[in-house]
Amino acid sequence: MQGLFKLVAMTLLGILIAAFSFLSGFLYSTVTSGPLPTSANLSPIPNVTRTVSAPSEFAVFWEAWQIIHKDFYGQIPDNKALTYSAIRGVVKSLNDQHTVFVEPSATARESEQLRGDFEGIGATVNLQNDQVVIVAPIVGSPAEQAGVQPGDIILKVDTQDVKGMSLDDVVALIRGPRGTKVTLTLLRLGRPDPIVIDITRNTIQLPSVISRMEQDNIGYVRLTIFGQKSKDEVATAIQDLTKKGAKALIFDLRSNPGGYLQSAIDVASQFIQNGVVAYERGKDGKDQEFRATGNGVWTNLPLAVLIDKGSASASEIVAGAIQDRKRAPLVGDTSYGKGSVQSVHQLSDQSSIHVTIAEWLTPNKTQITGRGLTPDIAVPISPEDQKRANDTQLIAALDYLKGQLP
Amino acid sequence: MIRYTLRVLAMLIASGVFILSTFTAGAIVQHSTVPAFTSPPLPPTVENTPQPVPAVKDPAEADFTVFWEVWNIIRSEFLGKVPDNQAMTYAAIKGVIDALGDEHTHFSEPTRASILQSDLEGKFEGIGATVDAKSGQIVIVAPLKNSPAEKAGIQAGDIVTHIDGKSTDGLNLTDAVSLIRGPKGTQVTLTIVRVGSPTPIQITITRATIELEVVSQRQLDNGLVYLRLEQFSAPSSQAVDAALQTLLRTNPKGLIFDLRGNPGGFLQSAIEIGSEFISTGLILSEQDKSGNRQPHPALPGGRATKIPLVVLVDKGSASASEIVAGAIRDSKRGKLVGEKTFGKGSVQISNTLSDQSRLTVTIRHWLTPSGQDIHGAGIEPDIAVPITEADRKSGRDPQLDRAIQFLLTGA
Known part of the structure; x- marks a missing residue:
């Protein structure tokens, strides 16, 4: 049971799956805030642009925006973060736990889950004590064929030191179009020196x-x-x-x-x-x-x-x-x-919104x-x-x- | 034009009403049950009164495409009731403020903003009672002395179930307060559930102008005098000045100034009241984001700059x-007795927006005269004296006792 459960809980990111981050991300948002019976597939929404007439009541938003940028003593998040936060504020005011805004990386994972495949090396990864650890390579995947083993700690992806990076960011580095190569520098128990492994990415199936x-x-x-x-x-x-x-x-x-x-x-x-x-x-x-x-x-x-x-x-x-x-x-x-x-709408910056319809x-x-x-x-x-x-x-x-x- | 004034956020002095409740613990937490108090103690606030902010268009650097996509999708597709444009706008503003992660920066919708405004002014028209929201009920904490509420028989602990026949079910504190308040001379009928009374009681009260007592004062034995300040609202400086004038006539041997439970208020009031006790040097400095400091020296003419002094905190x-x-403390003008203070070292500016809603933004920190930023740290008393729940229940005040002892013995 446990093993089966994980399949849902894990997202197969580039190489893998983030067992836990996914648990708190996808599974949570899917189970409790509910997955998406959706009548529409992810589709870009046409003809909405910034010039879409903002209602006159909205003027105070820009007043507040300007005051905050001019006066606020602390660190002000970047415009994208503020915009997302404004969106979350609006969505929250609907009081519907199934109407949710999903940022781009989570949107990508969700759509892979639903599509049933992605391009990467095919391994499950997790964050343990601030280290990115291989949980397991998927059977028959490029990762397995290249010799990646459970418990391997990822030190570098290509030339990038992954220390201090988020799981999402590391996964994004490992993933890439099929046919391209990625080099992992791994620390393995019992080996004094790091191991360097080249892996050719491929399409990884995510069977349901x-x-x-x-x-x-x-x-x-x-x-x-x-x-x-x-x-x-x-x-x-x-x-x-x-x-x-x-x-x-x-x-x-x-x-x-x-x-x-x-x-x-x-x-x-x-x-x-x-x-x-x-x-x-x-x-x-x-x-x-x-x-x-x-x-x-x-x-x-x-x-x-x-x-x-x-x-x-x-x-x-x-x-x-x-x-x-x-x-x-x-x-x-x-x-x-x-x-x-x-309905799930993919938005212009690859984020998405699920709206109860x-x-x-x-x-x-x-x-x-x-x-x-x-x-x-x-x-x-x-x-x-x-x-x-x-x-x-x-x-x-x-x-x-x-x-x-x- | 910036007017420095005092601000009493912690107390939402509503329809005759203070709401002192929620910060007994000095908790800086937001109180979800009492939406009216999203803000903790009272920041020194710089009042930026009707400063019409020019209506700005979508600032060029902010790409709001995605926001409008979501807005329009919700408007056209959402199954449930879609809030109106104003409510969605306010929700977006609150979303942005959430992202700042500063509990002293907050947004008040027009109704609440006007209640806050009257609180700051130190008077309002209403019935004169302190109310709080507890477990979703509107509860009378206490009627103010000699208020219409007291005269009409309102008692501490009364639960207000209806206001003019309208159920308080699901009303937040701000909404309830705004219903109870109203112009003087008008009437409001409260339906009250009271312990020991089998049926609800209807009480009709004629509203009046309520002035909040910000100071209380008394002569103590042994030639000492005592002055307590509840908050730094607009009338506070004058009230303190008048009280000092009265108290000092008898040439007392010492003065106890009680600031316990005082959540703060306007910065200008703090400067004026601090200057009653300190004749030279700084009261504080403000420091902006870039580290620039603006000193605020003591104002001349203080009445109590020499008398032996203890401040209770x-x-x-x-x-x-x-x-x-x-x-x-920094000027060594007096001793602090009691417990460590709350630790709120930021200054807010309060902006009235074009629709009368209000945006309060943390704009600076303030430093003590010696340059200390007490934010998050508080101020340690010179003489630490705890007070227990048992003391409170039995009416003992060991902090006051210690202050008296110090003034009489010098130790």
Whole structure:
């Protein structure tokens, strides 16, 4: 569980993933402030410019701005930082935790997560005691092939000493277009001298699906985020398991913070043959229907869906549709409860804003915000079970499916 | 034109009302429960009164493209209620101020700005009661003596649930205060929940002009006199001057000047009041960003420049109080008795913006006559005397006792 959870929590930056900085960044903003079921992909917003008539009420802002620049005793942050801060002030005044402003570096990571790949060396890094440490190279990545090992401490990237740099900045140095080279100077336990390693960058895949065959021909597919490739990854994984003889399937949405709305519809369509998957209700109060797309790969055979309090947004769309349409039982804990839809706009400086534009409803027109979905088979995981990696929810799903098999 | 004046931020003297509450601990923290007090003790403030700032366009160096992108996206797409342009503008200003990371730089919307303004002037029209927000409720801390509130029967601890029939639920302190205040001669009806009273009580009060008592004075035994200053507001210098004139008539052997719990106020008041005790030398210097210093020497004509003097201070003595205490210490004019002071060594300038909102900005630091910047450090008393909760409860004042002992024995 722990390992799987990390996939979401880590962003695969150039080389890697910042396990912890990501935890506090992405995961937090995605799970608690909610990921992005979004009707729009990241898209530049047209025709807004600075000349867009500022309302007359805004004049006092510039008065305040000038006074601060003229008089303030302390250090004044640069204009960009002040601008971002002004934006955050405005966004905060909306009192909606899912409407958020995201700075450029976090926007880039988020869009990689959703796109499912990036260009770099393929290693997970973390900051430990102010040192940038390799957590692990990704299997088959340029980093692994070049001999980068877990625990290596990065001293230099090319000729740049990384001492005192932020994880984000170091990651930005390591990343680069595929085919280009980066030289890392590493300190490794047991080696008196630093090691210098040349690595050729490549495209690194960030799969959103993990699958395996469990006992009794029960297949297991876990989805960690609803990105652009998720539908294909889910379909392919299920088809592979089918070839291997799967007769029943567990679909694990635990700790999945969500992603694209369209991806949720497409993934739900793998399990639901036809009919309504969700409704979207916008400002005008009208309900727009989203229907199953057809051609699902697992629409009839026995199924169980695992959810927990980390299953949010797009995960809840899929789980809600499966529950309302009585396709399969939900097993686990009550889900997160995020029933709103954001549009994500990429802004002119590569920052982005997520704006709540609608709410979504399950096929029975239930609004789940703040309530979440109640599992059909409630199975809490105690801290003791968690410590022992005893996945009682998975066991309950297996038990249920065994009862469904002839 | 800059007028130096005193500013009492810590006390939001609202509708008859002080709000002294929140800084007992001298905490410099913002109080989320009491939005009216985002500002801590009272800075010496330079009052920059109606200084119309020329309406400026988007200054060329600031590229606000992204800001307007966000603004327009929110306006056109956001599902919930979008605040009006003014509220969004104020939110943007607050965002910028957040980025400065200075708790003494703050923005007040027009309503609050006008309440602050009357507080500074030392008088306002209202009912005369101190209020505070506790756990989301508006609570009477105490009615002022002889105020309309007291005469109408308002009591300490009363919870105000409605003001003229409007529920105080969800109202912040500033909003509540602005409803309670009003022109003299008009009436306001408060609905009060009181411990021991099974049903809410309705009390109608006729507003009047409330003048805040900034000084209190008395003769002590043993030929000593005592003068307490609550804040350095506009009428403070004159009030101190008049009180000294009265007290000194009897040729007392010593004077105790009590600045405990005094959050400060206007810089000019600090200079004038400091000059009552100090005849020569500096009261303070101001130092700007680039290190330029402007000295403020003692003004001539002080009434109490020779009498043996003890100043009482504690952690609630902030800002203008620290200017006076620091000057008296550095000039060896008197002894400081009590506890370490708050430690507020910055000076704010208060700007009224074109829509009557107010921007208070930290503009300088001030230094004691010897050149010390006490910001964050406070001033150590010459004679440290703690006061315990038990002392307070039983009405004992060991700090005052120690001050008396010092004046009588010289040790």
